[in-house]
Amino acid sequence: MRHLLKVTLLAIILSTSVSTFAQTLKFGHIDSNKLLSIMPEKEEAQKQIQAAAAEYDTQIKAMREEAQTLISSYLEQKDALAEAVRADKEKEIQNLQTRMQEFDGFAQQALQKKQNELLKPIFDKASAAIKAVGAENGFTYVFDISTGVILFNSNNSVDIMPLVKTKLGIQ
Incomplete structure (x- = not known):
């Protein structure tokens, strides 16, 4: 009988503490991809990355044109060239x-290095703002809904996007 009383008391204490604990949880969510897309720094970083990519593309196009010219010249002269000259031209084409x-x-x-270099500070800034908003507003958890892993999002979960945008000074 005493054992049953102890078990009952323990069950009451645990259920009371669990319901008290559950009432203090505060959940928030944010779409980090959307946040990053509206950050002004990201637009500038993308411009720099695109400029670097265009520079590399120009160089690659020039190399392709050089290869095309070299190959065309070789094919036109192939039959008239001596064996040693033909082998040298083929080696030149292979080297190119x-x-x-x-x-x-x-x-x-x-390009990957430049992208990491330019975007990491932006990701870090967004992450710091999300953490600051979470701490300032007493959130227990803030979920990133852009990952597609969240299976349910109730009305009790607060969208912290407006708070983070304010923190970052974004309209």
């Missing part, structure tokens, strides 16, 4: 193609 592939890989890496 190798250089093009290497440059393309370099350009991709350089």
Whole structure:
């Protein structure tokens, strides 16, 4: 009998503390992709990335034109060339193609590095603002709904986008 009384008391205490705990939770959500897309810094970073990409594209186009010219010239003269000269021209074409592939890989890496360099501070700024808004407004959790992982979003969850935009000084 005493054991039953202890178990009942423990159950009452646990259910009371769980319901008290559940009442103090405050949830928020934000679409971080949408936030990042409206940040003015992101637009400037995108312009710089596009400018760098255009520069690399210009270089690659010039290399392609050089290759086309070299290949056309080789094909026109192929039958009239001596074996050693033909082998030298073929090697020159292969070297140019190798250089093009290497440059393309370099350009991709350089663009990725520049993108990371320019966008990381923007992501960090957005993250800091979200954390600050969460702390200032007493949110227990803030969920990012842009990831597509949130299966349910109730009316009790607050969209903190307006608060974060204010924090960042965005209209």
